[in-house]
Amino acid sequence: MITAGADVGSKTVKIVILKDGEIAGKGIATGGLEVEGAWNDAWDAALKEAGISRYDIEKTVGTGARLKEVEGYDTEMSMVTADARAMHEINPEIRTIIDVGAEEGRAIKVDTAGKVPDFAVNEKCAAGAGAFMEAMSRAMQVSIEEFGEEALKSTANLPINAQCAVFAESEVVSLVHEETPRPDICKAVCDGVSDRLASMARRVVVEPKVAFIGGAAQGLGLQKALKEALDLDEVFYPEDIVFVAAYGAALKAAD
Amino acid sequence: MAEEEKKEFWRWTETNWASKDIDWRKGEIISAGVDVGSVSSQAVIMVDGELYASANTRTGYNSPESATNVMNWALEATDGMKLEDVNFSVGTGYGRVKVPFSNKAITEIACHARGANYMYGPSVRTVMDMGGQDLKAIRCDERGKVISFLMNEKCAAGTGRGMEVIADLLQVPIIEVGDRSFDVDKEPDPVSTTCVLFAKAEMLGLLKKGYTVNQALAAYCSAMSYRVYTMIREVDVVEDFVITGGIAKNRGLVERLESHLGIKALKTDVDYQLAGALGAALFGKVLYEKKKKK
Numbered sequence: 001m002i003t004a005g006a007d008v009g010s011k012t013v014k015i016v017i018l019k020d021g022e023i024a025g026k027g028i029a030t031g032g033l034e035v036e037g038a039w040n041d042a043w044d045a046a047l048k049e050a051g052i053s054r055y056d057i058e059k060t061v062g063t064g065a066r067l068k069e070v071e072g073y074d075t076e077m078s079m080v081t082a083d084a085r086a087m088h089e090i091n092p093e094i095r096t097i098i099d100v101g102a103e104e105g106r107a108i109k110v111d112t113a114g115k116v117p118d119f120a121v122n123e124k125c126a127a128g129a130g131a132f133m134e135a136m137s138r139a140m141q142v143s144i145e146e147f148g149e150e151a152l153k154s155t156a157n158l159p160i161n162a163q164c165a166v167f168a169e170s171e172v173v174s175l176v177h178e179e180t181p182r183p184d185i186c187k188a189v190c191d192g193v194s195d196r197l198a199s200m201a202r203r204v205v206v207e208p209k210v211a212f213i214g215g216a217a218q219g220l221g222l223q224k225a226l227k228e229a230l231d232l233d234e235v236f237y238p239e240d241i242v243f244v245a246a247y248g249a250a251l252k253a254a255d
Numbered sequence: 256m257a258e259e260e261k262k263e264f265w266r267w268t269e270t271n272w273a274s275k276d277i278d279w280r281k282g283e284i285i286s287a288g289v290d291v292g293s294v295s296s297q298a299v300i301m302v303d304g305e306l307y308a309s310a311n312t313r314t315g316y317n318s319p320e321s322a323t324n325v326m327n328w329a330l331e332a333t334d335g336m337k338l339e340d341v342n343f344s345v346g347t348g349y350g351r352v353k354v355p356f357s358n359k360a361i362t363e364i365a366c367h368a369r370g371a372n373y374m375y376g377p378s379v380r381t382v383m384d385m386g387g388q389d390l391k392a393i394r395c396d397e398r399g400k401v402i403s404f405l406m407n408e409k410c411a412a413g414t415g416r417g418m419e420v421i422a423d424l425l426q427v428p429i430i431e432v433g434d435r436s437f438d439v440d441k442e443p444d445p446v447s448t449t450c451v452l453f454a455k456a457e458m459l460g461l462l463k464k465g466y467t468v469n470q471a472l473a474a475y476c477s478a479m480s481y482r483v484y485t486m487i488r489e490v491d492v493v494e495d496f497v498i499t500g501g502i503a504k505n506r507g508l509v510e511r512l513e514s515h516l517g518i519k520a521l522k523t524d525v526d527y528q529l530a531g532a533l534g535a536a537l538f539g540k541v542l543y544e545k546k547k548k549k
Contacts, residue, residue: 033456033459033460033463034463103453124450125449125450126450126452126453131453132452163410164411164451165411165450165451165452166411166416166420166451166452167388167411167416170293170416173316177316178316
């Protein structure tokens with residue numbers, strides 16, 4: 001049986017194709033004001049990797065903030081259940097998932113059966129989402145990857161007082177003007193975002209083991225900061241860290 | 256060259272002014288108030304409790320320097336007054352403890368209520384201060400004393416800084432935002448996202464959908480007015496009601512908020528951004544009198 005899961009996020013579209021329960025193809029593409037182009041590109045990449053055509057897909061389940069903007073899926077599921085479903089399959093020992101996307105952050109509790117007893121979401125504010133990190137990396141004129149690497153070089157504990165991305169940007173610019181070492185600023189930003197994520201995660205009570213997923217979870221600076229903020233000994237990062245929800249949707253399609 | 260030609264749409268006019276009708280040398284007490292906000296700084300000089308001179312500038316990266324600059328600019332407008340001629344200076348606002356020449360620092364909540372009382376008269380009971388980085392709803396009595404207040408300082412949605420970001424995005428000079436937001440056939444639905452960062456993306460989407468710039472401005476002003484309305488409803492809005500701070504100059508927001516509330520805000524000729532500094536200068540006069548008595 002061939003199924004697909006589509007995660008149409010606020011920034012990127014992720015597609016996972018499953019063939020008899022195994023991942024046969026994956027595709028990711030970045031959307032702009034319109035998501036249609038990214039939707040087609042992500043499909044093309046996933047289908048090419050799987051070596052099949054769109055007609056071979058028996059069922060597609062969709063998820064994600066911008067799913068409503070596309071056509072071509074059969075049913076939908078929530079991001080929270082998609083994440084939990086996938087994580088139960090990838091690593092059933094995970095009890096807490098922290099998923100950080102471009103415009104949303106989620107903390108999800110998962111029980112031994114893969115069900116979700118509790119979760120918390122922030123979708124109203126960029127603080128605690130990937131967009132915050134991106135805005136700050138733009139203000140400092142470095143790429144998001146460099147931003148994380150810079151942060152790792154610092155051991156300073158500089159606070160960013162502003163929670164709001166707009167205010168934090170002014171603060172970062174002031175710090176640059178004061179000639180604060182750049183790694184210290186990058187670390188301060190990572191610490192600020194991880195503090196927001198940690199307080200959201202504490203609303204559901206963080207229970208190990210913890211998995212950290214989503215586009216922003218790829219950032220090394222944020223990985224370290226969040227681990228420290230939640231005082232965790234270890235954090236699980238799945239191999240396909242950005243495809244987790246899409247994988248969960250594809251699993252659901254195969255039910 | 257290209258860099259120099261880049262327009263800064265958020266930029267508003269900085270001003271200084273002094274009254275021609277007052278001879279400060281005949282005054283007994285000269286008090287000053289300096290309001291160092293996160294976005295703008297104001298200085299007010301009063302002679303025996305009457306507004307004599309003022310200045311309004313953008314806050315720089317350095318608070319003490321911004322305080323000195325704005326005070327010097329107000330002094331420049333006067334007929335030869337020097338900083339030494341000022342008997343008592345009070346600092347207020349976000350950078351109030353960083354005013355190098357001040358004799359005391361007082362919170363902006365107290366100063367705004369006191370300043371609004373002077374600007375609009377003793378009938379003022381509710382002051383909505385809409386500044387660069389925060390929103391304050393203040394209830395006060397007939398002497399301008401604070402009874403209760405509410406504050407949002409965590410989020411740019413509903414603040415002047417948020418509006419500046421939007422003006423820049425749409426490349427509309429900030430002083431034109433209010434008028435242009437009414438230059439639409441029909442009021443559009445308000446922008447649905449709260450976060451300014453997300454609103455930027457949403458508004459680009461609206462333009463792409465065929466919204467005119469004026470419609471997009473209307474959608475943002477409308478969203479902002481609802482946000483402010485939700486907050487101000489939490490304090491009992493008792494008349495007379497006034498709006499102070501830079502946003503008070505944006506009719507796109509003021510008139511929409513007035514229509515949600517069903518009441519009008521009082522208007523005055525005094526620069527709305529001076530309320531905090533005015534209050535500080537008024538406190539300065541009282542504090543100087545107390546000091547002299549001792």
